[in-house]
Amino acid sequence: NLRQLRATLARGFSCVVASAQPSERGLTMRVLMLAVVTANAAAFLRPRxxxxxxxxxxxxxxxxxxxxxxxxxxxxxxxxxxxxxxxxxxxxxxxxxxxxxxxxxxxxxxxxxxxxxxxxxxxxxxxxxxxxxxxxxxxxxxxxxxxxxxxxxxxxxxxxxxxxxxxxxxxxxxxxxxxxxxxxxxxxxxxxxxxxxxxxxxxxxxxxxxxxxxxxxxxxxxxxxxxxxxxxxxxxxxxxxxxxxxxxxxxxxxxxxxxxxxxxxxxxxxxxxxxxxxxxxxxxxxxxxxxxxxxxxxxxxxxxxxxxxxxxxxxxxxxxxxxxxxxxxxxxxxxKQFKDGEITKFKSFSKYPACYKDVSFWIDEETPFHPNDLAEIVRGVGGDLVEEVKLIDEFTHPKTGKTSNAFRINYRSMERSLTNEEVNEMQDRVRDQLVDAFKVELR
The missing domain is CATH 3.30.930.10 (Bira Bifunctional Protein; Domain 2)
Incomplete structure (x- = not known):
């Protein structure tokens, strides 16, 4: 069943990735993540x-x-x-x-x-x-x-x-x-x-x-x-x-x-x-x-x-x-706040605290990069735990031609408080994926 499939995938996840060659790990991770997502999506893809x-x-x-x-x-x-x-x-x-x-x-x-x-x-x-x-x-x-x-x-x-x-x-x-x-x-x-x-x-x-x-x-x-x-x-x-x-x-x-x-x-x-x-x-x-x-x-x-x-x-x-x-x-x-045929004003429940993390990096002028590329990485890592990604500083070095970008990532769950440990873990994954995808030089 769906629950058993998820559990099996989760158990096999780490050992398969560990056994892959370094050059293959990115694709291996992507395929395994897709398998998990497909299992999760199955419930929503039943014929209606x-x-x-x-x-x-x-x-x-x-x-x-x-x-x-x-x-x-x-x-x-x-x-x-x-x-x-x-x-x-x-x-x-x-x-x-x-x-x-x-x-x-x-x-x-x-x-x-x-x-x-x-x-x-x-x-x-x-x-x-x-x-x-x-x-x-x-x-x-x-x-x-x-x-x-x-x-x-x-x-x-x-x-x-x-x-x-x-x-x-x-x-x-x-x-x-x-x-x-x-x-x-x-x-x-x-x-x-x-x-x-x-x-x-x-x-x-x-x-x-x-x-x-x-x-x-x-x-x-x-x-x-x-x-x-x-x-x-x-x-x-x-x-x-x-x-x-x-x-x-x-x-x-x-x-x-x-x-x-x-x-x-x-x-x-x-x-x-x-x-x-x-x-x-x-x-x-x-x-x-x-x-x-x-x-x-x-x-x-x-x-x-x-x-x-x-x-x-x-x-x-x-x-x-x-x-x-x-x-x-x-x-x-x-x-439960909404009912068919009625326009009702949303009543906010507790707003949990935000946790801000900055990431700064140099990028070569010949490297194609768009802020939406970072947003995609952040969404892939943090999903709906990310409230906002904002460019807070940008300048181009006159001699090297490299551009420095600084982004502020605001992590905030709508349903619970996030721990520093899990936010730091997500931020580390964002930094690693930035380097892998765009060969940026982290600052």
Missing amino acids: PLLSRHMRALAATVPSLERAESVNAAQLITEHPMNNISPAIVERVGRSLHRTPNHPLNIIKKRIEGYFVERAKKDGVEFEVFDDLAPVVKITQNFDDLLIPEDHVSRSPSDTYYINDELMLRGHTSAHQATLLQNGFDNFLCSGDVYRRDEIDASHYPVFHQMEGVRVFPHLEPAAGSDPVQGNKEVEADLKDALEGMVDAVFGPVEKRWIDAYFPFTEPSFELEIFYNDEWLEVLGCGVMQQDILRKAGRGEQPGWAFGLGLERLAMVLFDVPDIRLFWSNDERFI
């Missing part, structure tokens, strides 16, 4: 029922869309040179917080879905809801289908989790947009877990949850022979009306303002802000879809709109959750 009987029937009509249950955690870490997925990330795959009853992310998701389904009925159309599509997508789905340039920063391995040169963990739910359009869906919402290498602080986490919304207007397609117009005003007006209504459904009547923005996949593009708790808060990004995206999806000159929002961003504000790590907590003191 889809959203409804209607959705089960719908799945059969979309053969090119894999369901979340199809993901094999053991296949996410490969020996491909592009692979940069850690066991800590694999452990999160399949958790599906946005589908967990009584969870803040699920509460908000269902409220937004309910609003769009009802609004669509008034217009005589139907909004399809997808919330269980597999997070493994083709690189072309995540970038090329959305007209994201080859040199865009989001393609960098310091920002994105790659499996190999063809597959990746989706960086946004927009990765499914073109496929759904190609399969004939005009109006849909798509929610799911998304993955980005990122900094460590109270509002950033490498796995978070998004909702994508799309509506296409076949009846507004220009007549044959007429000039296509990017940025149909009727489409833009419907977009703004829909999203202003959605905000009121979630937050109640609030002051709103539209900000002109830029996204590669929409034109014109906007950000919607609301005045909430005495400050302006960015809620989402949106716009009229680039016609090239629709053409490549087989929609010709049919216009449409799209939006994307982060569920954690809204939940932190609505539920007064101060730290994004809490959404992953299994602590009953957190879980």
Whole structure:
């Protein structure tokens, strides 16, 4: 059983690593850690029922869309040179917080879905809801289908989790947009877990949850022979009306303002802000879809709109959750505070003391290094015991060209007090892995 598997792996861990050659120990450790994580993840990767009987029937009509249950955690870490997925990330795959009853992310998701389904009925159309599509997508789905340039920063391995040169963990739910359009869906919402290498602080986490919304207007397609117009005003007006209504459904009547923005996949593009708790808060990004995206999806000159929002961003504000790590907590003191259909303010339980540790190092200018690389190492070692990683000093030596970086790592558990011994042990592992991965010179 699962418990016996964990125990067996744990007993064999040290002796296998000790017997490996020094040059092989890194890979050996990684493979064994993956085995443990796969065992832990097994409970979360059991097949779950889809959203409804209607959705089960719908799945059969979309053969090119894999369901979340199809993901094999053991296949996410490969020996491909592009692979940069850690066991800590694999452990999160399949958790599906946005589908967990009584969870803040699920509460908000269902409220937004309910609003769009009802609004669509008034217009005589139907909004399809997808919330269980597999997070493994083709690189072309995540970038090329959305007209994201080859040199865009989001393609960098310091920002994105790659499996190999063809597959990746989706960086946004927009990765499914073109496929759904190609399969004939005009109006849909798509929610799911998304993955980005990122900094460590109270509002950033490498796995978070998004909702994508799309509506296409076949009846507004220009007549044959007429000039296509990017940025149909009727489409833009419907977009703004829909999203202003959605905000009121979630937050109640609030002051709103539209900000002109830029996204590669929409034109014109906007950000919607609301005045909430005495400050302006960015809620989402949106716009009229680039016609090239629709053409490549087989929609010709049919216009449409799209939006994307982060569920954690809204939940932190609505539920007064101060730290994004809490959404992953299994602590009953957190879980039992929330109930389906209700927005309740989080009541903080005891905040345990923090323990700060600094790490400083020299790095050669030709060595590729990004702060997100350190964040990935720290997450792999400390997981959710790390509250923040912050750059506190940086300078470049005028003669050697080497750069000195000093980072402060804040260790703090949300559920217990950490001992100096365990923090020191984690910090030593971070330092060792920095040297192994980037050949830095510790200071």
